[in-house]
Amino acid sequence: xxxxxxxxxxxxxxxxxxxxxxxxxxxxxxxxxxxxxxxxxxxxxxxxxxxxxxxxxxxxxxxxxxxxxxxxxxxxxxxxxxxxxxxxxxxxxxxxxxxxxxxxxxxxxxxxxxxxxxxxxxxxxxxxxxxxxxxxxxxxxxxxxxxxxxxxxxxxxxxxxxxxxxxxxxxxxxxxxxxxxxxxxxxxxxxxxxxxxxxxxxxxxxxxxxxxxxxxxxxxxxxxxxxxxxxxxxxxxxxxxxxxxxxxxxxxxxxxxxxxxxxxxxxxxxxxxxxxxxxxxxxxxxxxxxxxxxxxxxx
Amino acid sequence: xxxxxxxxxxxxxxxxxxxxxxxxxxxxxxxxxxxxxxxxxxxxxxxxxxxxxxxxxxxxxxxxxxxxxxxxxxxxxxxxxxxxxxxxxxxxxxxxxxxxxxxxxxxxxxxxxxxxxxxxxxxxxxxxxxxxxxxxxxxxxxxxxxxxxxxxxxxxxxxxxxxxxxxxxxxxxxxxxxxxxxxxxxxxxxxxxxxxxxxxxxxxxxxxxxxxxxxxxxxxxxxxxxxxxxxxxxxxxxxxxxxxxxxxxxxxxxxxxxxxxxxxxxxxxxxxxxxxxxxxxxxxxxxxxxxxxxxxxxx
Numbered sequence: 001x002x003x004x005x006x007x008x009x010x011x012x013x014x015x016x017x018x019x020x021x022x023x024x025x026x027x028x029x030x031x032x033x034x035x036x037x038x039x040x041x042x043x044x045x046x047x048x049x050x051x052x053x054x055x056x057x058x059x060x061x062x063x064x065x066x067x068x069x070x071x072x073x074x075x076x077x078x079x080x081x082x083x084x085x086x087x088x089x090x091x092x093x094x095x096x097x098x099x100x101x102x103x104x105x106x107x108x109x110x111x112x113x114x115x116x117x118x119x120x121x122x123x124x125x126x127x128x129x130x131x132x133x134x135x136x137x138x139x140x141x142x143x144x145x146x147x148x149x150x151x152x153x154x155x156x157x158x159x160x161x162x163x164x165x166x167x168x169x170x171x172x173x174x175x176x177x178x179x180x181x182x183x184x185x186x187x188x189x190x191x192x193x194x195x196x197x198x199x200x201x202x203x204x205x206x207x208x209x210x211x212x213x214x215x216x217x218x219x220x221x222x223x224x225x226x227x228x229x230x231x232x233x234x235x236x237x238x239x240x241x242x243x244x245x246x247x248x249x250x251x252x253x254x255x256x257x258x259x260x261x262x263x264x265x266x267x268x269x270x271x272x273x274x275x276x277x278x279x280x281x282x283x284x285x286x287x288x289x290x291x292x293x294x295x296x297x298x299x
Numbered sequence: 300x301x302x303x304x305x306x307x308x309x310x311x312x313x314x315x316x317x318x319x320x321x322x323x324x325x326x327x328x329x330x331x332x333x334x335x336x337x338x339x340x341x342x343x344x345x346x347x348x349x350x351x352x353x354x355x356x357x358x359x360x361x362x363x364x365x366x367x368x369x370x371x372x373x374x375x376x377x378x379x380x381x382x383x384x385x386x387x388x389x390x391x392x393x394x395x396x397x398x399x400x401x402x403x404x405x406x407x408x409x410x411x412x413x414x415x416x417x418x419x420x421x422x423x424x425x426x427x428x429x430x431x432x433x434x435x436x437x438x439x440x441x442x443x444x445x446x447x448x449x450x451x452x453x454x455x456x457x458x459x460x461x462x463x464x465x466x467x468x469x470x471x472x473x474x475x476x477x478x479x480x481x482x483x484x485x486x487x488x489x490x491x492x493x494x495x496x497x498x499x500x501x502x503x504x505x506x507x508x509x510x511x512x513x514x515x516x517x518x519x520x521x522x523x524x525x526x527x528x529x530x531x532x533x534x535x536x537x538x539x540x541x542x543x544x545x546x547x548x549x550x551x552x553x554x555x556x557x558x559x560x561x562x563x564x565x566x567x568x569x570x571x572x573x574x575x576x577x578x579x580x581x582x583x584x585x586x587x588x589x590x591x592x593x594x595x596x597x598x
Contacts, residue, residue, distance in 0.1 A: 178591070181557025182516050210550040210587035211557070214513045217481050241594050244587050251509040258480025258510070288509035288543050292477070295540050 002261040005041070005226045007172070007202060008034050008249055010277070011062075012043040012077060014234025016055050017245055020281045024058045028065045030277055034231060035069045037269035039249070043096070044074040047083035063090035075136060079110065081123040088131060095128065096172075097121045098138035099163060101156035102145035105176070109140070118162060125167040137163030137171040138204070142188055143180035146239040153184070157191035164196045171201055172228055175215065177239050178208025182218030189222045202226035205247050208237050212247035213255050220259060227252055232274035233287040248287030250274060267293070301560040303519070304340070306471070306501060306527045307333050307548055309576070310361075311342040311376060313533025315354050316544055319580045323357045327364045329576055333530060334368045336568035338548070342395070343373040346382035362389035374435060378409065380422040387430060394427065395471075396420045397437040398462060400455035401444035404475070408439070417461060424466040436462030436470040437503070441487055442479035445538040452483070456490035463495045470500055471527055474514065476538050477507025481517030488521045501525035504546045507536050511546035512554050519558060526551055531573035532586040547586030549573055566592070 011031050015022060022030075027045070034042050044066065050057035059076065066074055075094035078084040087095055099117045100106040106114050128135045141148075142156035160171045173188065180188075185203075192201055203219040203226070205212040216227055230246035237245045253265045271290050278285040285291060310330050314321060321329075326344070333341050343365065349356035358375065365373055374393035377383040386394055398416050399405040405413050427434045440447075441455035459470045472487065479487075484502075491500055502518040502525070504511040515526055529545035536544045552564045570589050577584040584590060 181554055183558050207587060208591045209553050210512055210547070211554065213509055214516045214554065217513045217516065237591070237594075241597070244590070248509070254508050255480055255510065255513065259482050288506060291543070292507045292536070295536075298540070 002259075003225065004220070004256050004261045004263050006039060006249060006252060006263050006265060007041045007043065007226065007228045008039040008231060009043045009204075009228050009246060010034070010230040010232065010234040010249070012046050012056070013228075013246060014230040014232075016046065016053055017235035017238055018055070018281055021055055022280050024061045024065065026277075026280050027058070027062050028067070030273070031062075031074065032067050032069070033273045033276070035067075035072045037273055038263070038265040040071055040264065041073045041075065044076050046077035047087040048077065048079050060086070060090045063087070063092055066091070078124060080120045081127065084124045084127060088133060092133070094134045094136065095124070096136040096138055097124055097163070097168070098140060099159050100140045101151050101159045102141040102148050104147035105141045105145045108147060114159060118166065121166060129167065134169050135167055137166075137168035138174055139163065139171060140174045140176040142173045143175045143184050144177050146177050153188040153191040156188055157195060160192050160201070161195040164200060169200065170226065171196060172204045173201060174204040174228075175206055177237065178206035178211065178244070180205070180215050181211050182214050185215045185218050186222055189219060189224065193223075198223045199225065202228055204228035206237060207233065207244040207247050213251050216247060216252055216255060217259075220261070231270060232278050232285050232290060234277065234281075244286070248274070248289065250287050250289040254289045301558075302524065303555050303560045303562050304525045305338060305548060305551060305562050305564060306340045306342065306525065307338040307530060308342045308503075308527050308545060309333070309529040309531065309533040309548070311345050311355070312527075312545060313529040313531075315345065315352055316534035316537055317354070317580055320354055321579050323360045323364065325576075325579050326357070326361055327366070329572070330361075330373065331366050331368070332572045332575070334366075334371045336572055337562070337564040339370055339563065340372045340374065343375050345376035346386040347376065347378050359385070359389045362386070362391055365390070377423060379419045380426065383423045383426060387432060391432070393433045393435065394423070395435040395437055396423055396462070396467070397439060398458050399439045400450050400458045401440040401447050403446035404440045404444045407446060413458060417465065420465060428466065433468050434466055436465075436467035437473055438462065438470060439473045439475045441472045442474045442483050443476050445476050452487040452490040455487055456494060459491050459500070460494040463499060468499065469525065470495060471503045471525075472500060473503040473527075474505055476536065477505035477510065477543070479504070479514050480510050481513055484514045484517050485521055488518060488523065492522075497522045498524065501527055503527035505536060506532065506543040506546050509543075512550050515546060515551055515554060516558075519560070530569060531577050531584050531589060533576065533580075543585070547573070547588065549586050549588040553588045
């Protein structure tokens with residue numbers, strides 16, 4: 001059976017883009033429930049300054065409070081060496097850095113050019129190598145940018161390649177504003193595959209335009225076997241208010257079950273998590289698979 | 300450029316599954332707005348008994364009130380000869396009959412076996428041939444059934460083939476409960492293609508499990524060029540309360556634009572229709588493309 005790896009991003013990418021802030025206790029419960037549902041990689045928090053991302057201000061408490069289950073990884077986002085050091089100090093053993101495929105997005109999001117962002121990562125890679133800490137790389141805006149519009153696949157592939165060559169064990173391609181369709185995603189993967197082996201590449205799709213599962217499927221067809229997703233579809237789209245954000249983990253798991261690929265995730269347990277965390281956020285669960293399965297349970 | 304035909308089903312399949320009933324005037328306005336947005340085939344109503352489908356009780360008034368624009372077709376659903384005669388009397392020039400790929404669904408939905416449903420259609424085909432009226436065929440439950448669960452693709456293909464051979468100019472394959480994934484849909488199309496040319500086959504996908512656009516894409520890859528959809532994603536799923544129903548027309552149009560296929564539909568005009576009819580139904584627009592584009596307009 002084909003194996004597909006899911007990197008669960010709800011505790012970080014999801015909660016960071018939700019209006020309602022949840023307690024550290026809830027975050028820790030979310031992470032552990034996800035681990036118990038079979039998710040093996042759960043992005044736990046971000047060591048970005050609370051000035052920029054107040055929702056992640058409790059990163060120390062989250063890392064120190066983690067129940068580390070066997071076979072589970074709890075990577076965290078780090079913007080620079082200072083964030084890296086704080087993360088490792090708090091117990092992180094896997095980190096992720098993020099670059100953008102769009103100059104404008106890089107400037108507006110992390111306040112520096114793409115080249116400057118790589119200069120910031122250099123000491124992170126150096127320390128991580130010395131510490132034996134694995135570094136994952138994110139590329140945002142791989143298909144489109146909220147400021148520049150179209151992003152050429154060559155540009156996105158170039159940034160992905162730079163992250164890979166700089167030392168990332170894996171590069172996640174993020175369609176941050178969800179504008180990609182199977183055609184643009186396949187064009188992108190073609191370009192990336194020329195420089196980075198596809199088993200080191202993850203797809204990170206947002207459902208803003210309803211294309212997320214289609215893009216996961218198209219990527220799977222193209223050979224991708226690693227996908228980022230967020231339980232309950234947690235996280236909106238900061239660039240289109242009211243629009244949907246991350247693809248829901250349960251939608252990806254359902255798709256993969258249909259394709260005969262094994263994610264190791266217990267769909268029923270996952271739906272429970274989706275319902276529970278949605279309640280904590282004060283709303284009903286948004287993902288279609290969760291809504292359909294909960295309706296079925298109720299009937 | 301590849302051409303894709305969209306059959307818009309909101310005025311019938313959509314409104315029939317909405318809790319809020321709208322006036323005949325609103326239905327007529329919806330149909331004409333859809334025609335003006337570029338949709339060429341708009342399923343207008345159903346000549347089923349109002350005892351079964353009260354939302355379509357005004358079928359006569361809808362047909363008589365239609366503004367028939369050039370190059371547009373306004374098919375209607377007919378369950379039997381009586382419905383056919385009433386439809387033609389009211390001015391219908393295209394009709395559609397519906398069979399199920401599942402015996403249990405056929406019994407529960409139209410109160411007869413699959414064979415009996417074909418016996419009911421026989422005089423419809425005969426009269427339609429004599430009258431020069433085109434007959435479309437729907438097959439429901441082509442992947443799964445709310446009562447039987449899994450439906451073998453051979454069974455669905457057999458019903459589709461019977462409809463085609465009986466005289467349908469086109470057969471629409473309906474994943475009524477939205478359980479299909481690209482793998483099961485492609486297995487189905489393989490079986491159907493052995494007996495019915497794929498240019499006479501339409502895909503009718505529901506988004507209950509979030510797979511609708513993925514299934515449209517997988518079908519497109521397999522050669523399908525005709526898709527049924529519903530503006531604003533109108534219509535829920537009567538078999539899973541709270542679950543999503545028909546794939547939204549705007550999501551299909553967005554996907555096709557990305558694939559470089561021409562639908563002839565003006566996406567902006569379509570979003571206006573989605574917003575307008577959603578307001579009439581007392582809610583905000585549900586489809587992801589509409590929400591994203593409306594958010595963009597507002598920003």
